Amino acid sequence: MRRLLWALLALVILVAYPLAVRNHFFLHLSIMVLLYALLGTAWNLLGGYTGQISFGHAAFFGTGAYTSTILLLRYGISPWLGMWAGALLALLLSLPLGWLTFRLRGPYFALSTLAFAEIIRVVVYNWDSLTGGGDGLNILTDLGGVVRFYYIILALAVAGFLVIGACVRSHWGYFLNAIREDEDAAEALGVPVTRMKVIALAVSAFFVALGGGFFASYQLYINPDLVYESQISIQMIVVTIVGGVGKLEGPAVGALIIVPLSEYFRGISPVANPLIYGAFIVLFMLFLPEGVVGPARQLFARLAAKAGDEHKHISASAGASS
Amino acid sequence: MSLLQVTGLTRRFGGLVAVNRLDFAVESAEIVGLIGPNGAGKTTVFSLLTGFLRPDSGHILFDGRPLAGLSPHKICARGLVRTFQSLKPFPRLTIGENVAVGALARTADPRLSARHAAEALEWMGLADLAGRMPNELPIGHLKMLEMAKALATQPRLLLLDEPYAGLTPSEGAHFSDVLQQIRKRGVTICLIEHAMRFVMALCDRIVVLHHGEKIAEGQAAAVAGDPTVIKAYLGKAYARS
Secondary structure, X not given: XXXXXXXXXXXXXXXXXXXXXXXHHHHHHHHHHHHHHXXXXXXXXXXXXXXXXXXXXXXXXXXXXXXXXXXXHHHOOOHHHHHHHHHHHHHHHXXXXXXXXXXXXXXXXXXXXXXXXXXXXXXXXXXXXXXXXXXXXXXXXXXXXXXXXXXXXXXXXXHHHHHHHHHHXXXXXXHHHHHHHOHHHHHHOOOOHHHHHHHHHHHHHHHHHHHHXXXXXXXXXXXXXXXXXXXXXXXXXXXXXXXXXXXXXXXXXXXXXXXXXXXHHXXXXXXXXXHXXXXXXXXXXXXXXOOOHHHHHHHHHHHHHHHHXXXXXXXXXXXXXX | OOOEEEEEEEEEEOOEEEEEEXXXXXXXXXXXXXXXXXXXXXXXXXXXXOOOOOOOEEEEEEOOEEOOOOOHHHHHHHOEEEOOOOOOOOOOOOHHHHHHHHHHHHOOOHHHHHHHHHHHHHHOOOHHHOOOOHHHOOHHHHHHHHHHHHHOOOOOEXXXXXXXXXXXHHHHHHHHXXXXXXXXXXXXXXXXXXXXXXXXXXXXXEEEEEOOEEEEEEOHHHHHHOHHHHHHHHOHHHOOO
């Protein structure tokens, strides 16, 4: 019950945010935070819950971006429709990827996903009749202002959160966790391991591609390096690790910390950015490897318990003195 | 019709024949012991039965239906479940969650699966520990957990791989009682074991493996006295000709 109240409060704040904050930069920042909250949450389903660490999710991000943009530029289809086509295409693309890579485990799986994303990037780069190659694609249509984009990404992020939340709260959640902990034991107990991995990858790919489609419409320009770069995949992983792997709200919290930080350091100096970013990740790995959410919850619980004790103390002494 | 019928089961690893044309059967409600020196191929047999390894040749019939080419999770759904010699709890799930996995794999119905999980925990004496983590448990309890996880899948045939290893004599005796109760409930049991004292007391029938082949089969006393078996375990000098 209390969780629901916090969630509703957060939702109200998020919806009211653009009404209070008019500054263009802060709105842009919050859009990027919400985008990476969506991407991280989707990645977390496969990475944090199922334990399959993919370094290639940019493949789906880029696919969403290009599908939506090409459908707009060639066929005049609205990107708000086109991005769903992109998501569907990414889902279909994830099936052969899974079939190929899920027979690999651990670092081999991770490397193969990285290779997959690179292959897609190169294909898109070379297929310039379809994709405009290295020049990229420009969107000249006016698709709306910052506030509209804020609400769209908010809706997408909430949708992603709800769908993925439903997945992990169901019996699927048990299966995915079991697969992460011990695949063979899970298989021996009747968990359809490969099928669950495929499902997790497919759902994950779908929502990451939605994010890609959104991003293309927001930026109004895409090229293979912009939307297929490994930095996108890595950022998804970092926000999840910082926030809390295998916790539903982890990536959202991580995005809230990492994205503004990243923007800030990029502003200071292009050299300082990767250095400080990297240092940050190392510190988290050393001191908060499970992410912020777990320790934060414990801290809140302890503070709440203390407040409760003080309350009892006060009312007890008040009662005694009367 | 036997519950489990194995004919001509063979598996090679390169030049090594780990299991060589093995025939044996397990009847419903039996407790069968699978014994043999280390390296005899016993765990390989379990892996072959449960789909973790593919046989090079031979047939496995469970309840009259062939298990050829099925993946382990489908074989579990048919009612054939194994435990692992090196215990495999899910480290970051609670005891209760550990057991729930198998129950949910059997049925997605939340109430039914919760009941199966609760029963399994109760049976293994772990009900009070449901909120704990596996790394908090001593080995005796971890063995019980391994059993509980398997029981939650509502098995017809349980394949237990060295369940007595690491148990004290009294823990072992308790475990034997538990297995007897499980058998009374209609679950058939086949176990790999080295602790002869428990095997002899518990098993209706014993199958002896050596170098991947069956060298003896029968009731406990007969097998214990079989010269071939003694030679395999203890060497020629101890076999009375």
